[in-house]
Amino acid sequence: MSDSPISDPAAILRHGVDPDRLRGLIERERAAYSARRPRSAALAAEARAHWFDGVPLHWMSDWGLPFPLFLGSAQGSTLIDADGIEHVDFCLGDTGAMFGHSPPPVVRAVAEQAARGLTAMLPSTLVPEVGRLLAERFGLPVWQATLSASDANRAVIRWARALTGRPDILVFNGAYHGMVDDVHVRLGPEGPRLRPGLMGQVYDVRRHTRVVEFNDVPALEAALSDRQVALVLAEPVMTNIGMVLPEPGMHEALRRVTREAGTLLAIDETHTISTGPGGYTRAHGLDPDFFVLGKPVAGGIPAAVYGFTREVAKGMAAARAADPGYSGLGTTLSANALAFAAMRATLAEVMTDAAYAHMTDLAAELAEGLRAVIRGANLPWCVTAVGARVEFMLAPAPPRTGGEAGRIGEPAIEGAIRLALLNRGLVVTPFHGMMLVAPTTTRQDVDRLLAGSAEVVAEIA
Missing domain, CATH: 3.90.1150.10 (Aspartate Aminotransferase, domain 1)
Structure with a gap:
């Protein structure tokens, strides 16, 4: 200790x-x-x-x-x-219980679903409703579910590389996107370096991960200029190294520069969902290609989602055509019925205005x-x-x-x-x-x- x-x-x-x-x-x-x-x-x-x-x-x-x-x-x-010993909790599971521990609507939904089955690798009857709730709230029309934001970010990175045919991604210095190998790169005095403390990494992820400082638009433009970057993965506000707010015009520049470079943009709202009912994305009118949300979306039950545009969905369908039925993405328990019951209750009854x-x-x-x-x-x-x-x-x-x-x-x-x-x-x-x-x-x-x-x-x- x-x-x-x-x-x-x-x-x-x-x-x-x-x-x-x-x-x-x-x-x-x-x-x-x-x-x-x-x-x-x-x-x-x-x-x-x-x-x-x-x-x-x-x-x-x-x-x-x-x-x-x-x-x-x-x-x-x-x-x-x-x-x-009783405590007032302002940690709330480091955002996992952001809407309070065991919200009553989630408790009821979980108990009812548990009696009907936990997982079957089949879509729950709640799937259409949860998809509608996600689209209405966050603005992205098409969705997939995972067990964690780490899983969602891995999937987004893989899809972006598949869609663009490009090998590289870009993250901002000090950002945190979960247990994803590609993102553990930091800026040091002599340039990019592997994050200190990263265990068991057998290849140098700097070969395909670029890193620049948040709020440094010229550095972002330079990093994307060779058109080899498939995806910029960004928190809208950096939150896991302290809190770093975007300067005026930062997000407008981020969207403009990525579009000019043909690079896809993913906004990871796993922490910044604290902003409002539609996250920072809806509150500030962001327009990402991908949107990631984990931790609190199911009221504390392990679950996460990622949304994307219809244009991205078309590209994903075309990419899958090369080997139908297999993408190398997903886990057996992803999108289980229990998680969907908890998500529906959280989105409809807990995450209210x-x-x-x-x-x-x-x-x-x-x-x-x-x-x-x-x-x-x-x-x-x-x-x-x-x-x-x-x-x-x-x-x-x-x-x-x-x-x-x-x-x-x-x-x-x-x-x-x-x-x-x-x-x-x-x-x-x-x-x-x-x-x-x-x-x-x-x-x-x-x-x-x-x-x-x-x-x-x-x-x-």
């Missing part, structure tokens, strides 16, 4: 934090966490016998805690751990409240937001590129704040300082988070 070591006191000071006070906070909060959670400690010890790193997914050990926090139950915006109005209004209050906390502590930090998604960043102004965003974080500070908030019954994401507001989040929940944040910041500033 990481204990957020303070390896560079000068870096801590640059962020307006006292290293000694930070060290003291970490020690106190780690001791308090361990003392209050004997059941989680026992489960962690037992799990280490058969699970790598003591958890079924190694990400679950990345919270910087003395041992993992084991889940007892979760409902709405309330998470109760294995020791019975009223839910988003509540989420975005309350998130705006949270963002302004956090700015006030930062100003009150005289810290050189900022707050960014996209709809219901809010993040504090350890820089005086929001970064404009992924490269800038990657240089401003400080794990010791972020980890200490996360741990201290957790001990105060407040859960934020284990990555950066991101928080989500759900339809089930209350103003009292936000006030509690702001009060806890002010208390923690006062201890270290």
Whole structure:
């Protein structure tokens, strides 16, 4: 387990934090966490016998805690751990439960479908309705379903290469598109490099993946100029390296440049679905060739979708004609009946205009409240937001590129704040300082988070 070591006191000071006070906070909060959670400690010890790193997914050990926090139950915006301690959840499964844990319409739909069958590799009777709901909401007329956004992004990359006959793709520096080999390329001082920590990669994906900085239109134009790039895969707002907002005109330029180069454009909305009912794409009038959405689309049941234009669909049909019945894409459990029941309930009954109005209004209050906390502590930090998604960043102004965003974080500070908030019954994401507001989040929940944040910041500033 990481204990957020303070390896560079000068870096801590640059962020307006006292290293000694930070060290003291970490020690106190780690001791308090361990003392209050004997059941989680026992489960962690037992799990280490058969699970790598003591958890079924190694990400679950990345919270910087003395041992993992084991889940007892979760409902709405309330998470109760294995020791019975209640928390207000602003992590929400890192977007997977963005509309609250176990929304009642999804629970009902899942229970009813489970009694009728889970999977049969046949289309559910709900397929036509879910397709209509997706098309109406997001604007793309044709769809396919997968189990995760990683699967969807892999499929989109493969289809784009097949349709264009081109070998390369382009991503933006610092973007995250899941467990997809092709996208793990970053910009270093001497040019593109494999992402540090990428395990078991046996070939150099830089051969067919190009990378430029977000908001750098001239670099994008240069990278596409030889007309060898099949696809640009982009988050409309970069979200997994901190939050990097598009500058005015960025998306218009992205669409213009890709069209001029004959390159297809995919918008990955897996995180930016926080923007509004139709995601960032509908809110800002984007016009992609592909659209990807995972995590929350089925209310927490594993599922994802990708949509595309009719022109793309025609090209896909022609490409499949070379070997009918086989494309090398898809998995047996993709588009299972249980996932479609959950998707229908989420799209029709959970992701409503009223839910988003509540989420975005309350998130705006949270963002302004956090700015006030930062100003009150005289810290050189900022707050960014996209709809219901809010993040504090350890820089005086929001970064404009992924490269800038990657240089401003400080794990010791972020980890200490996360741990201290957790001990105060407040859960934020284990990555950066991101928080989500759900339809089930209350103003009292936000006030509690702001009060806890002010208390923690006062201890270290």
